[in-house]
Amino acid sequence: MVIYYLLAFIVAFAIVYVLIPPLRKLAFRIDFVDKPREDSERKIHREPIPLTAGIAIFIGFVVAFLLFVREEPGQTTAILVGAFMVLVIGTIDDWYKTHRKEFPAMPKFLVQVAAAYLVYESGIVFYGFTNPFTGQEVMLPGWLQLVLTVTWIFGVTTVINFSDGMDGLAGGLSAISGGTLFIVALAKGQSSSAMIAMIVVAIAIAYLRYNKPPAKVFMGDAGATLFGFILAVVALDGAFKQATVLSLFIPILALGVPIFDNLFVVFRRMRQGKPIYQADASQAHYRLLSTGMKPKQVVAFLWLVNVCFSMMSIILLLLNV
Secondary structure (H helix, E strand, O other): OHHHHHHHHHHHHHHHHHHHHHHHHHHHHOOOEEOOOOOOOOOOOOOOEEOOHHHHHHHHHHHHHHHHOOOOHHHHHHHHHHHHHHHHHHHHHHHHHHOOOOOOHHHHHHHHHHHHHHHHHHOOOOOEEEOOOOOOEEEOOHHHHHHHHHHHHHHHHHHHHHOOOOOOHHHHHHHHHHHHHHHHHHHOOOHHHHHHHHHHHHHHHHHHHHHOOOOOOOOHHHHHHHHHHHHHHHHHHOOOOOOEOHHHHHHHHHOHHHHHHHHHHHHHHHHOOOOOOOOOOOOHHHHHHOOOOOHHHHHHHHHHHHHHHHHHHHHHHHHOO
């Protein structure tokens, strides 16, 4: 079985690695680049950067998924169609940004929720949890299963996107989280979830080859939301299955930095009366940057923090509580 995981990694990595350079050249030709702005504290790069890596990431994911993942046909369709929907609306959003315009938040919200609902309808659902004292499964009401499933997928999709503010950050966090969910899925004997997680690790590392500081390419909202969507599905299809009350924290800790940082950001924006989707420099990486840390130091620090969260999630897994 190990050979299949290795092959999936190689295929996914190779596709993304090979596709990014030509897509990068295409981005310059069609002016699909993120331009520096002196009036924005969030734009810390100093030259135009292509935004086409998300397309390569999507193709790498889809090809590897179809070759190596064995899900039910309905679930395969839901995951791939949902991922495509997230990619398309993210690409439209990125296109607006290249022309210094703001894409309305509502269409993006509706498409991402619709993609999450597709996954729910396919049967990838947060059904409930196991009572640690009696060993009995606690099944949640249908309406609550729907709300929690869609909220989880939409939430993780959003927090990974919010974390994509510095070279190498979101890609690195996705690779670390994917690797953690891979270990969790393997320990639970969930081969399909483990395979998807391995593909996430592969495409994230391939992307990092071009996104490490100084970045040659960005994945934009399209790629960041795609990573979030896939990681959310992996957690639902793996770590949340047959989970006890305490082990529900395993996938949350695996995604610790983007989740906890962006919960802080959302509450802060709500307290200040700002729209949740209004971009600003309140994320942890911008706050750390303002202290005088260099960008590479900030990214390395947040990677390390996420590794610590991941270690905590694996300890919870080993405790079997």
